[in-house]
Amino acid sequence: MSALLRRALNNVTGEWKLNLDNRVPPKELYAARIASSKPSLGFFVLLICSAEIATLGLISNSTAVVIGAMIVAPLMDPILSLAFGLSIADNRLVKRSAITVVIGVATVVFTSWLLAMVLGASEVNREMTARTAPNLIDLMIAVAAAIAGSFTITRDKLSNSIAGVAIAVALVPPLCVSGIGLSLGPELVAVFGRGTVAGLTNQVAEGSFLLFLANLIGITVASLVVFMVQRYGSIQKAWRHLLVWLGLLGLLCIPLSSALHDFSVRQQINSRFTNFKAGLIQESLYSGLNLNSLRRIRMLYSNVRVVNNRATIEVVLNVPTKLVGKIELTEFQREFRRDAIKDYGLDEVEINISVIPTQILRYDPAASTIP
Structure with a gap:
């Protein structure tokens, strides 16, 4: 009876069965990790090229170019060796890998700083600012990517997946943002959409380097656990190292948790701007303005920054010239500020609204004259 059931099941499933890939032998993996812990000429060539590609992609605000730099970057290998x-x-492998990582970090930061100085980079765009406010989400991405990366190098058949791991956890781009940030000085100009915000305190280098540390510590801890679970190491030998790195991970979670709260508040405030024009029109109707004219108001862009429970909101409006000075912005700012503080528990909310007047000129061929 069991043979009949087994035969019937095989006919239905096409003799499907779970294939457990063989592990890479410990001696073979150990030899590969030793080789990856030693910086070679190829390592530095790829690292400098990836830093150059990432820096140019960041300055030009090109996501595709930055992704290309992630694939080229070889910095993941010495971290996995660590x-x-x-x-x-x-301990010898740990020290050698750590030195390689430190030298690699310094090489990337110096390359991006030098390239930014030569090109005269003076603005921060969205590709850069996206890497200056890490939170727990970034740490979870690093942990998941590390599990995939460390598991991949223990299975021969999964080696093709390492490129995807390199894209998932960005190591070189945050370091390049740090280098660019160092070249900008204490004051910078941030570009958001079609507008600019000047006079910002330079937290670009610090924030992006914190993102790199989150990736580094997350990868190291997760990979350490994966290696021990697969019996490449033992808890009896590695428990001290594990405790130290778990302590570092715990300390890192403190600022990242605060940043996650700021990120959540920023997303909620951004979602409220979908009703921005409706609220503006409702306030302005009391002034007896024409509804069709009010509908010509366009919000070109909005940007919300939340740091230490304080929000700064930048809005740029495109307003017909005849409505400039007539729309009620003061009352709207006051109500929006009060609601944001009440709903999200913020300590302070600053709203800056810039108005760009527009005038439509209609060309009349009949009125034109040819000299």
């Missing part, structure tokens, strides 16, 4: 050395308690 985690493997921790799992087997090989």
